[in-house]
Amino acid sequence: MTLAIFEARAAYIKKIRGGLILGVVVFAASMLGILTRVEGSFAAFWPANPIVLGIMIRFPQLSSLRTWIAAFAGYMAADLLAGGSYTVALWLSCANLVGVLVGFLLFQRLPDTDRSLKRPLSIVWLFTICLISAAVSALAGAGVGHAMLGRHFTAGLAFWFTTELVNSIILLPVILTTPTAKRTLLHITELTKTRWDAKTFLPVLALLGLMCTSMMVGRPGSFAYPIPALLWCAMTYGLFATTILTLCFSIWAISAISAGILPFLMGDDPLMSMMSQRLAIALIALGPLTVASINTMKDELLRRLEYSVNHDFLTQALSRGALMKSANDLLARNDETNGFFCVLMLDIDNFKAINDKYGHAAGDCVLVAFSDVVAGELGSDDLFGRLGGEEFKLVFTTHNPGDAKMAAENIRSKTETLILRTGDGTIPNITVSGGLVIRLPMCREPLDNLFAIADKCLYQAKSAGKNRIVTSPS
Structure with missing residues (x-):
């Protein structure tokens, strides 16, 4: 209970902090826009709305009543500080906020790819939503120019709409695509x-x-x-x-x-x-x-x-061709550092029998589960590929041959403990055999020879009763 209360309080504080930050951002952007305001007219540059809209689109979790109130307060504070009357500030703030809110609700209906402008059609959606948002905001706020600033309603509507649309088109894409x-x-x-x-x-x-x-x-x-x-x-x-x-x-x-x-x-x-x-x-x-x-x-x-x-579609392991190319590159880099170069050949035991008894779908489940076991042992530069069927190959480097043996044994032991349940029952006794070859630092054995030695070690493991790793230094 205490932990749940602590987490709830932390989430509440995070939302409050997000609202305060947004309010400050709105205030600063609004003040920047007010500096471009000509007496008796609207601002020529108004970055606050596209900035608020972009932040809300990028971080929709911020959207809450508190956050919108904070944004409204930022608009109000900027107008009042600039010497505007309370009525004008209230009217302008509501007009700005309603345009942002409409844009936010429309963008929320788009997939992530469109919100981040990663498709050509995304630009069409961007323009359309900016057009609608600008029109709504202009309709809500243009009356200020007519009622309180003495400007013709049509001129105020056109000026607000154009300024809002232009600002959104040039500013919003930057915010939406910022990494x-x-x-x-x-x-x-x-x-x-x-x-x-x-x-x-x-x-x-x-x-x-x-x-x-x-x-x-x-x-x-x-x-x-x-x-x-x-x-x-x-x-x-x-x-x-x-x-x-x-x-x-x-x-x-x-x-x-x-x-x-x-x-x-x-x-x-x-x-x-x-x-x-x-x-x-x-x-x-x-x-x-x-x-x-x-x-x-x-x-x-x-x-x-x-x-x-x-990559293999089922297991996400490297394909044979990609494995060979990457392994040659890894071998060349290893020759410069004089580390231990390791090749581990793996073969799931009795895989054909599993397919025959439980079906190919169950066999696929075994392949995926085994690949997940191997992935848990991989380092950032290690290579794992599927050669075909139930045969896999792991290529990696190390500074300690004992670590290579331990990794191979971990794969074997974790595979042995796998329990997979299918519609036809539980698949018991899933095991794997492996052949490990460790090339010594000063040795320059070519990759093909290392693969051949690993194959021989695998054959020895199979002949010795399976479910074991046979190691041979190069």
Whole structure:
């Protein structure tokens, strides 16, 4: 009971802390947006809503009445601190929150792959939900501009809708695709091992070059010059990197046009022209996001295909070809460190009799259970493959030959204790025989010879009565 109370209290404190953090984030993002607010109008840049929506989508466990109240309090505090009246602050906060809530509920209906933008169709869903969320928020809040700021309702509605939609399209993908801390550390580790060359930086250099060219040309439409480089970046870099580059491009284009560095054809209504160019830039951003999403899906499909080719479908052990290739690589690395190189040949005893008596489905259960036993003994660099039928091979290195013998014996003894129940009854006496060969550090016996020696040791184990490991140093 005490432990249950402690866990419940810890979960409660975690939710309270999450709500407080979200409230602070909303307050800070709202204050940033208020700085872009022109007197008598709405903010030109409002990052709070896409940030809150992205956090809620990434961490749906945060969604609770307390958390939403904390977000509402963050909106309210920012508006009141900026000098707004209580009525205006209340109206604006409710409008912002209802748009975020609608977006959150719609995103919750999508699978994880779409919420993380890993399919081309995900970008369509992203745009659709951002469109609906922006429309709901604009309808709820545009009346403030008409009733209290003296602006025409239609103009306020269009300005709010466009600003909300643009902010969501350029900011939300960054939040949805940000890798976790664990994956970030993994990526950093991989990057330190990567050999960089000029080709890696060419796409981003091309992007920077075309952005500079756009400003030097300074003609209407020149803001679109970097689009080919953006697409090149999307085809070269990952999804998250593409969202960052797209965000940078969008902010640069909007800022440069607003500052007059990049001219834009203006109509009779400057406000509508500004909203049109911002919406155009946001829609342009969907292009590289779609390309990056397609590449992400392609890479995932190739990864799955490679895994299915290199692994046995039933036991998830390496296939024969993949085992041979990986074993040769492991042997080459071991020759540099002069460790003990070990090959363990394993064969489930009387497997044909199990198939004949209990059926092939029961035989498959035996194979899976045995593979799980072996997997429990594997190290991070150890190789485990299925050669066919009930024959398996384990290839690994060690600094102590006694550890290799102990691992082989553990596999044998744990297999012996397996109890599997099927529809036709319990399968008793599941045992395995093995042949272990340990190549000494200074020995340079080739891999094929080691496999042949392991096969002979396995044959000796079978001939000696099965359910045993025979070891032979190379």
